Amino acid sequence: MDLLLDVRDLDKSYPRGGATVEVLRGCSLELAAGASVAVMGASGSGKSTFLNLLGGLDHPDRGEVRTDGRVLDFDDRRALTAWRAGSIGFVFQFHFLLPDFTARENLLLAVRTVRDVTDDDRQRADAILDELGLGPRAEHLPGELSGGEQQRVAVGRALMNRPRLVLADEPFGNLDQDIGSRLGELLFELCRREGASLVLVTHDPVLAGRADRVLHLVDGRLASDAAPAE
Ligand SMILES: Nc1ncnc2c1ncn2[C@@H]1O[C@H](COP(=O)(O)OP(=O)(O)OP(=O)(O)O)[C@@H](O)[C@H]1O
Numbered sequence: 403m404d405l406l407l408d409v410r411d412l413d414k415s416y417p418r419g420g421a422t423v424e425v426l427r428g429c430s431l432e433l434a435a436g437a438s439v440a441v442m443g444a445s446g447s448g449k450s451t452f453l454n455l456l457g458g459l460d461h462p463d464r465g466e467v468r469t470d471g472r473v474l475d476f477d478d479r480r481a482l483t484a485w486r487a488g489s490i491g492f493v494f495q496f497h498f499l500l501p502d503f504t505a506r507e508n509l510l511l512a513v514r515t516v517r518d519v520t521d522d523d524r525q526r527a528d529a530i531l532d533e534l535g536l537g538p539r540a541e542h543l544p545g546e547l548s549g550g551e552q553q554r555v556a557v558g559r560a561l562m563n564r565p566r567l568v569l570a571d572e573p574f575g576n577l578d579q580d581i582g583s584r585l586g587e588l589l590f591e592l593c594r595r596e597g598a599s600l601v602l603v604t605h606d607p608v609l610a611g612r613a614d615r616v617l618h619l620v621d622g623r624l625a626s627d628a629a630p631a632e
């Protein structure tokens with residue numbers, strides 16, 4: 403069986419002054435299509451760094467990322483960008499919505515990066531906004547939305563191109579915990595329905611428990627719940 407994502411032995415360090423900060427050491431992850439995994443770890447443990455490598459936003463010092471059996475070429479920026487646009491939905495901690503475009507237009511911009519927008523796309527955008535409880539907000543600009551609503555639009559944008567993989571980096575970390583975990587549940591539900599795999603960075607252990615697996619990033623290494631780090 404081809405894994406959607408087969409990540410092997412990633413190392414990543416950052417130069418700092420004359421020294422280097424070692425962030426990831428031999429991090430591996432296997433993810434089947436439709437599966438979910440939660441990544442937990444202290445602030446600064448390297449969770450965002452790891453997610454950025456999975457999505458080809460940064461390159462590892464060592465190790466490889468395979469999708470569908472093909473090794474990602476981190477030097478081929480154009481191929482990486484095309485793969486990201488078509489296969490991956492990112493949700494960052496900050497929404498990065500374009501301020502001069504409405505909620506609906508922000509979803510459609512995801513399509514526009516790969517092809518022309520069709521009437522089907524407009525219907526899909528509205529259906530996704532409805533599911534996210536944003537039907538009445540479709541014409542609002544990001545500045546006319548609450549923080550939670552902005553993050554929900556960001557989730558909608560991530561799902562718009564039917565990605566096979568959603569990478570979400572503490573998407574609701576800035577929100578009230580109750581609202582954050584409710585939106586997290588919704589994210590799991592939408593990914594399940596869309597058949598997308600999900601890698602979710604979260605500080606919320608209850609939400610993490612919704613994932614098929616929970617991994618902890620400790621001292622640059624990924625440990626599963628079943629085998630806790632020493
Ligand atoms: N460009 C960079 N140059 C130097 N050091 C960096 C760089 N980016 C990240 N780091 C360091 O790498 C470590 C991991 O950062 P990362 O952002 O991945 O942590 P994180 O687990 O996502 O933390 P948080 O929970 O606060 O978001 C941190 O110690 C950070 O200071």
Ligand SMILES: [Mg+2]
Nearest residue numbers: 449450451571
């Ligand atoms: Mg982070």
